[in-house]
Amino acid sequence: MKPNDTQSRAMFARAAKVLPHGVSSNFRYWGDDETLVAARAKGASLWDLDGNRYIDYRLAFGPIILGHAHERVDASVRAALENGISFAMTNPYEVQVAEKITKLCPGVEMLRFTSSGTEATMHALRTARAFTGRQKVLKFEGHYHGMHDYLLWSTDGSPRNLGARNDPIPVAASSGIPRAIRDLIITLPFNDRELLERTLRQSWFDVAAIILEPIMGNCAAIEPQDEFLKFIRARCDEYGIVMIMDEVKTGFRVAKGGAQELFGVTADLATYAKALGNGYPVAAFGGRREIMSLIGKGVAHAGTYSANVVGMAAADAVLNILSTTDALQVVAARGRALQKGISDVLEAADLPFTISGHPSMFGIMFTGSTPREFRDWVNSDKHTYESIMTNLIRRGVMPDPDSREPWFLSAAHSEADVAETLNAFEEAVKETKQAH
């Protein structure tokens, strides 16, 4: 995407011989001639292999809440490393971190650590099934909960294969997912109370859990509307369904206590990852004591690397910083300034757009009306978005070119970074308009 990408191209060619698609996660592939190779990152900046610097708004798909290579977090990890990192035993770090999480996160009375968000949602779902004795899970179109077969449904697709809005077809997002799992899943558009109510009236007795992203962190940060989260909470209470809030992207980002604090809605179970470790691999699922207490008493959860000291030492430092500083206020302030500047540029350019989400993670869509669900994103003008972002990346500002992925802010983004971003954004928009 940059004129000088010689080193990236050469390394990518090597990568493609040994890593399918040249990447270690499908979402990282931008095309054979576009996929960049990272060399290093510090604060809000990322450098590719050719030495090009970018103001980073991808932030590794969200985790980097304090900035890349954060000194206090890294020092905490370094100090802990001296004494070994994996013991297959409880360690004091994990107790300390668990205590902090239960203090910060509403509704989390007990938790278990995992190493990824995927593992966290997988175990939360199993626990909900065990608690209710029911098998089905209800999820929303465009909500992403990781890579396991039970929830990798209707994360992608078009209205054609997703079926009619009032009778959606669950669509597996990968070959290799057993067809039989489709019998265990119900998918619905987000933010539709009537459809949810009607669906539950028909099949609540089979539904173990409703899982959701409180802000659609994998679809342009579309927000819950008309108190939809409270509506889900009430329906779960009415029908004895476990409400699972997937806070993998929102946790320790939109507020210290995540979306549950932000929206004042307490789920039965919640999942965390990303910002909890500022990039170090750590995740968790937790919630009501009554439900979590089943684990170990008939419900299986394990993981060789669960609560390894690297992740725990990182999380410990992150939680200390978030608890004792105004880091999240800084993140939100930078995000607000950016949202305002982007709005000004797009209004001046006379492009119909919406900005949704929270200042710390927000999405831009080229559409005339407020998006409520995945199908609104499908119908938005993704071509204009991609064109502007491609021009922006060429100018050294890097959001993800896919408009589903929000712009992420960190406490390391400075006012100068925001100003530089807005200048580049204005030029990128002009270039796109001229090209059309």
Ligand SMILES: Cc1ncc(COP(=O)(O)O)c(C=O)c1O
């Ligand atoms: C909301 C949400 N849940 C779960 C996951 C899966 O997390 P991981 O990639 O750590 O497995 C993601 C990853 O982006 C996510 O955004």
